[in-house]
Amino acid sequence: MATLSSGAHSDGKHMDVELPCSKKSVVRARFKIKKFADDHGFSAESEDVALAVVEALKNVMQHACPADGMIRIDMKANGDTLTLDVVDTGVGFDIESLPIEPPELLGNHGRGIQLIRGLMDEVSIVSDQEGTVVHMEKRHAP
């Protein structure tokens, strides 16, 4: 079982964590997520999952810190699939603006979403004026 801070809740195979929208949260989140994945049989995938969530968090921090200053991460271990939602109540953004093609090889932007897509098996993003949910799934490697 992961050690939880006062901003976290867990019931077995589900954990949600609320973190302030700040750089310090990135490291805290990384360790919590890795531990959750390790504890639930996803050791081989835990580094990938933790890095993907780090990139999602950094994106929120750069573009859409919510007014309440908090970001929520929901994690679920269900059979052979680990599901993670990074949820913020910031201003949201136009999904169409996300690049579909990989970014320019040596360019300055777009590498975070490229990593998320490469590391996770399923990625979907829903965003509107009330916030954004980055939904990610990782399955056990065959």
Added chain:
Amino acid sequence: MEIQVEEKEGFHVVTPVGELDVYTVPLFRKVILKLEGERRHDIILDLTSLTFVDSSGLGSLIETYQKSQSVHGELAFVIDNPRLLKVLKLVDLDKVFKVYPNLGRALQSVGISGGYVDEEFFSDTK
């Protein structure tokens, strides 16, 4: 993170120890800028002591590569961690960086041009 710098056979070997991420990139950038300021353009980045790299860290490696290219310096990477190589491959940096599995190989081979990865070495470490 701490960063060690030493001179070997005419190259400056830069070894960041720990995590190269959104927190530590400023220190890494400072060390590289100092070397550039001293016109020390032939650099080997020994990444064998890194435990984590995020997109900010990758960005700092790209910056170093671009600076090196702009002054026609030599730049090679030493990576013995398949996980770090996987991250480089996800963003296609293996196609431009010269990556060697140990410092000795890097010092021997750094003059070759184009992207290079010792695939044989990494196939044994998977």
